[in-house]
Amino acid sequence: MSVSEIEAKKGRRMKRAVIVAVSLAVVSGMLLIIGFYICRSRTKLKERNEVVVHQNNGGQNEDLELPFLDFSTIASATDNFEINYKLGEGGFGPVYKGILEDGQEIAVKRLSTSSGQGLNEFKSEVRLIAKLQHRNLIKLLACCIQEEEKMLVYEYMPNKSLDSFIFDQTKSKMLDWSKRFPIICGIARGLQYLHQDSRLRIIHRDLKASNVLLDSEMNPKISDFGMARTFGGDQSEGNTNRVVGTYGYMAPEYAFDGQFSTKSDVFSFGILLLEIISGKKSRGFYDPNHSHNLIGIAWILWNEGRPLDLIDECLGETCTLSEVLRCIHLSLLCVQQRPEDRPSMSSVVVVLGSECALPQPKKPGFFLEKDSNVAHGFSNLN
Structure with a gap:
C-alpha cells in the first residue's frame, strides 16, 4: 500500500471519528435540552396545580378522598395569613381569604392549636363535609394536614355572612x-x-x-x-x-x-x-x-x-x-x-x-x- 493510500485511509478514519464525535455531542446536547424542558415543565405544572399533595404527612391524606393543598400554597394564597386577608374568627380558629395562582378565590379556616379538635376529629369533619353536595351548603374544596397545621379550604363567599x-x-x-x-x-x-x-x-x-x-x-x-x-x-x-x-x-x-x-x-x-x-x-x-x-x-x-x-x-x-x-x-x-x-x-x-x-x-x-x-x-x- 502506497503512502498516499495510507494517508487517505487515515483521513477517512479521522473524518468518521469527527462525524461520530459531533453527532454524539449534538445528541447529548439535545438530550440535555429536552431533559431541561421536561424538568422545567414538571416544575411549572406542579406550581400551577392548585392541589399539591404534601408527601411528608405520614399518609394522613390516604383515607379522606379530598384534594390536599400544602402549607406553602395556602400561605402564598393568603400572603402568609396577612391580617388584611382575615375574614373573621370562628369557634375553632380564624378564617382567611386567599387567592390561588390561577386567580381562584378561596376561604381558609385555620384551626387554632387551642381549638381542642384532634386529628381524628378533624378527619371526621373533613369526611363529613366532603360528602355533602347541595346548593345551599358551603362547598369544601380541599384541606391541609401538615405537622401541627390543620386547615379547611372552602369556596369563597363574596357577600360574607347573613x-x-x-x-x-x-x-x-x-x-x-x-x-x-x-x-x-x-x-x-x-x-x-x-x-x-x-x-x-x-x-x-x-x-x-x-x-x-x-x-x-x-x-x-x-x-x-x-x-x-x-x-x-x-x-x-x-x-x-x-x-x-x-x-x-x-x-x-x-x-x-x-x-x-x-x-x-x-x-x-x-x-x-x-x-x-x-x-x-x-x-x-x-x-x-x-x-x-x-x-x-x-x-x-x-x-x-x-x-x-x-x-x-x-x-x-x-x-x-x-x-x-x-x-x-x-x-x-x-x-x-x-x-x-x-x-x-x-x-x-x-x-x-x-x-x-x-x-x-x-x-x-x-x-x-x-x-x-x-x-x-x-x-x-x-
Missing part, C-alpha cells in the same frame, strides 16, 4: 323582602338535605346568622360543621354532656339536658327566621332594659293580633304581607317548647312553598315574661 346584613342599619336596607324570603327558603332546603336527603342524618347543632354565608347572588349556604353530629339507620336523637353551640339559638332540651335531634336544629331555624323578619338579634333581648327576649316579643304580638309589628322597619312596603305573616306563624311553631310540637324541616319547606293550613302555636320555649306592656314599645326599637 348577620353582616340583617343586623347592620345600612346594609339591612339592601335586603328587602324579595331577597330575604328566598334566603329563608334556601336555608330551609339546606337543613332538609342534612336531616333527610343526605346519606347520613346530620344535626348541625350551631345554626345561626353568622353561619349562613351569601354568594355573589345572595344565595344562602350553611357553613361551619365543626359541631355537627351524624346519625345512621333509624337513630334520630342523641345526648351529650358537652353542650356546644350558641346560646340564644339552642333548643331548651339541648341547652338544659344535652339532648339534640333534628328538632333542635328546627328550633334554631325558628330563631333565625325571627331575626331575619325583625332585623333584631335574639340574644340582644337578654338585656336589663328589656323584659322580653325576641321569642317573647313575637309571642305577645301574636297573641295581641299584631304580629306584623315584628317586621323590620327598613323593609317598608317591599313585604308581601301574606308571606311575612306565614313566616312569623311558622317561626313560632319551630320554637315550641316540646320537640314533638315542632315541624320537621320537610314540613317547613312545604309550608314556605304553599298556602296549607297551619296549627295554632302554643307558648314557645325560652319565653321570658315580666311586663306585657313591653311589646307595645317594640316598634320604637326598630
Whole structure:
C-alpha cells in the first residue's frame, strides 16, 4: 500500500471519528435540552396545580378522598395569613381569604392549636363535609394536614355572612323582602338535605346568622360543621354532656339536658327566621332594659293580633304581607317548647312553598315574661 493510500485511509478514519464525535455531542446536547424542558415543565405544572399533595404527612391524606393543598400554597394564597386577608374568627380558629395562582378565590379556616379538635376529629369533619353536595351548603374544596397545621379550604363567599346584613342599619336596607324570603327558603332546603336527603342524618347543632354565608347572588349556604353530629339507620336523637353551640339559638332540651335531634336544629331555624323578619338579634333581648327576649316579643304580638309589628322597619312596603305573616306563624311553631310540637324541616319547606293550613302555636320555649306592656314599645326599637 502506497503512502498516499495510507494517508487517505487515515483521513477517512479521522473524518468518521469527527462525524461520530459531533453527532454524539449534538445528541447529548439535545438530550440535555429536552431533559431541561421536561424538568422545567414538571416544575411549572406542579406550581400551577392548585392541589399539591404534601408527601411528608405520614399518609394522613390516604383515607379522606379530598384534594390536599400544602402549607406553602395556602400561605402564598393568603400572603402568609396577612391580617388584611382575615375574614373573621370562628369557634375553632380564624378564617382567611386567599387567592390561588390561577386567580381562584378561596376561604381558609385555620384551626387554632387551642381549638381542642384532634386529628381524628378533624378527619371526621373533613369526611363529613366532603360528602355533602347541595346548593345551599358551603362547598369544601380541599384541606391541609401538615405537622401541627390543620386547615379547611372552602369556596369563597363574596357577600360574607347573613348577620353582616340583617343586623347592620345600612346594609339591612339592601335586603328587602324579595331577597330575604328566598334566603329563608334556601336555608330551609339546606337543613332538609342534612336531616333527610343526605346519606347520613346530620344535626348541625350551631345554626345561626353568622353561619349562613351569601354568594355573589345572595344565595344562602350553611357553613361551619365543626359541631355537627351524624346519625345512621333509624337513630334520630342523641345526648351529650358537652353542650356546644350558641346560646340564644339552642333548643331548651339541648341547652338544659344535652339532648339534640333534628328538632333542635328546627328550633334554631325558628330563631333565625325571627331575626331575619325583625332585623333584631335574639340574644340582644337578654338585656336589663328589656323584659322580653325576641321569642317573647313575637309571642305577645301574636297573641295581641299584631304580629306584623315584628317586621323590620327598613323593609317598608317591599313585604308581601301574606308571606311575612306565614313566616312569623311558622317561626313560632319551630320554637315550641316540646320537640314533638315542632315541624320537621320537610314540613317547613312545604309550608314556605304553599298556602296549607297551619296549627295554632302554643307558648314557645325560652319565653321570658315580666311586663306585657313591653311589646307595645317594640316598634320604637326598630
